[in-house]
Amino acid sequence: MCLNASLAGLVAITAGCDVVSGLGLVIIGVVAGLLVCFGVWLLDNVLHVDDPVGAVAVHFLNGVWGVIAVGLFATTYVLGNDSCESLFYGGGFSLLGSQLLGMVCILAWTTVMITLTFFIIKKTIGLRVSAEEEVLGLDITEHNLASAYTDFMPSTVAMESTAAAAAETGMTIPESEMIVKPANGSKAKLIKIVVMCNQDRLQALQDVFSKLQINGVTVTKVMGYGSQKGNASYYCGVKTEGVKLLDKIKVEAVVAKIPPQKVVDAIKKVLYTGQIGDGKIFVYDVEDVVKIRTGETGYDALQDV
Numbered sequence: 001m002c003l004n005a006s007l008a009g010l011v012a013i014t015a016g017c018d019v020v021s022g023l024g025l026v027i028i029g030v031v032a033g034l035l036v037c038f039g040v041w042l043l044d045n046v047l048h049v050d051d052p053v054g055a056v057a058v059h060f061l062n063g064v065w066g067v068i069a070v071g072l073f074a075t076t077y078v079l080g081n082d083s084c085e086s087l088f089y090g091g092g093f094s095l096l097g098s099q100l101l102g103m104v105c106i107l108a109w110t111t112v113m114i115t116l117t118f119f120i121i122k123k124t125i126g127l128r129v130s131a132e133e134e135v136l137g138l139d140i141t142e143h144n145l146a147s148a149y150t151d152f153m154p155s156t157v158a159m160e161s162t163a164a165a166a167a168e169t170g171m172t173i174p175e176s177e178m179i180v181k182p183a184n185g186s187k188a189k190l191i192k193i194v195v196m197c198n199q200d201r202l203q204a205l206q207d208v209f210s211k212l213q214i215n216g217v218t219v220t221k222v223m224g225y226g227s228q229k230g231n232a233s234y235y236c237g238v239k240t241e242g243v244k245l246l247d248k249i250k251v252e253a254v255v256a257k258i259p260p261q262k263v264v265d266a267i268k269k270v271l272y273t274g275q276i277g278d279g280k281i282f283v284y285d286v287e288d289v290v291k292i293r294t295g296e297t298g299y300d301a302l303q304d305v
Helices: 002-014 022-047 055-073 094-123 131-136 138-143 160-167 199-211 260-271
Strands: 190-197 217-224 246-255 280-286
Touching: 002 022, 002 055, 022 055, 055 094, 131 138, 131 199, 190 199, 190 260, 199 217, 199 246, 199 260, 246 260, 260 280
Parallel strands: none
Antiparallel strands: 190 246, 190 280, 217 246
């Protein structure tokens, strides 16, 4: 927001940079800095427009303000033309009226042309990227850059399709199907399940584990390749040599109470798209588990307090 305030000042002064005095430009800049804060709040909390960087508040609102400001602060000292004085410098409403008319014409032209342009794009090549591309980020899908921000966890916002799939899996396990803790101190069978999948499936996968009441889950951002192969690696837009890797998510959990096949079936159902890159599930036997705080082992170590 600090940078947006300075950008807002630059936008607002553009229309009148050659016709306003020092005092006028200071007033224009102060108003712009306040207007951008109001604009961001208005779009986020009232209009609910998806503008995460405040571009509309910076460029649109302050573009309008800058055009109006010429009609308010343009000076004879700069213009050298008495007929073009602004409202605050004794010129009346003539210049302000011209600026307002120009602003209305620009808004009308832009509204019509951009509506037609977006309509044509939407009906032909499409206006939005896919849900997967939104999660992967346009750095990689549009510019072939791995990421501008390395080592960050991917977004955990649920995509509608994956959330719906998770809701439809019917994964509540009846008590009768739970694995009962063995008597006589014998160890229950412990199974580790490792899932490798696309980043946009993370929330749906978390929903699966939650519905199955699996409490201990580890999520790691990894890179690798399999039959899907990888994307070419780029640095500053230049293709580099070496192994081609894909960004993936590795989700790990150890289960003892729930039949492993039930877990595997639920994961398969929520991750399946039929496309290359859906991922893989690995199932391992685990010798033992130790809960450090209590010293409990095996089955007991995996249960809640």
